[in-house]
Amino acid sequence: MSVTFVVRQLVLRVRQVFTHFDNPWAILWSIATRRQDVVFEVDGLRVRTLNSPAAWGPVLEVFVEDEYAFEWFTGDLRSDAVAVDIGAHVGCFAMAFARRFPGGSVASYEPTPSTGEYTVGNVETNGLAERVTVHRMAVAARTGSFRMADNGPGRAHNGVLYLGQAGSTTIEVAARSFVEVMADAGDTVDLVKLDAEGAEYDILLGTDPGLLAPVRRFVLEFHPSPDHHFGELRTHLESAGLELVRETSLGPDLGLAWFSRDPLDRTA
Structure with a gap:
């Protein structure tokens, strides 16, 4: 990685802080002075996370880069829309959804114990606890326990994808079956977001x-797997009546994919 590339990325991030957040100087001061946490204020929300690029990167993905294409993908959902958020991180997706749909609700799942502290804190700080329910557990095919890598609180790279990597700790957490998750969500689920780092x-x-x-x-983020590939996920979802309407590559066998049961403009 060249020095020029690093400098350009730094300049880009600083520009993004000033153009998208309401407290740019406080953010930069926290980062520069190596505070334990950094707070991002955006559109009336306060998002606290560990002061590490691996922890606040997902905050920028939601509120700066619009990684999940909120406007396009959720613009026609009902005002009391119901969402299931699997892989909640510090709660950015769930809080952005709840802010967009004042009558809506989110069932949010975050398995990393230390990250879950931030998720719960952010939801409560923003007065969203009545509409965003944080479940501090993993989601899996079966209820029971779940082995995953923990690379630290708030870091995006926690999950089965990183098991055995240098510097990571293997932990075991409670897991709830996807069947139970969906049963609890109700008869109509407007949106499922799945970013489970390999699970x-x-x-x-x-x-x-x-x-x-x-x-x-x-909408899901898919990751490299020695045993599977995205095509299997696509076939599975399409067999359920959900049609692929957009796909974005983020690298080899890594990307985002959006599926819809009803017609959706793919070019918007």
Whole structure:
């Protein structure tokens, strides 16, 4: 990685802080002075996370880069929309959804114990606890326990994808089956977001596609796997009546995919 590239990325991030957040100087001061946490204020929300690029990167993905294409993908959902957020991180997606749909609700799942502290804190600080329910557990094909890598609180790279990597700690957490998650969500689920750092294959391929009958929209981040590939996920979701409407590559066998049960403009 060249010095020029690093400098350009730094300049870009500083520009993004000033153009998208309401407290740019406080953010930069926290980062520069190496405070333990950094708080991002955006559109009336306060998002606290560990002061590390691996922890606040996902905050920028949601509120700066619009990684999940909120406007396009959720613009026509009902005002009391219901969402399921699997892989909640510090709560950015869930809080952005709740802010967009004042009558809506989110069932949010975050398995990393130390990250879950931030998730719960952010939801409560922003007065969203009545509409965003944080479940501090993993989602899997079966209820029980779940082995994953923990690289530290708030860091995005926690999950099965990083098991055995240098510097990571293997932990075991409680897991709830996707069947139970969907049953609790109700008869109509407007949106499922799945970013489980490699566990998406177990969650989806290990569950009957008929389970997804109540789901109107589904967005997922898929990751490299020695045993599976994105095509299997696509086939599984399409067999449930969800059509691929957009796909974005983020690298080899890594990307985002959006599925919809009803027609959606792919070019918007």
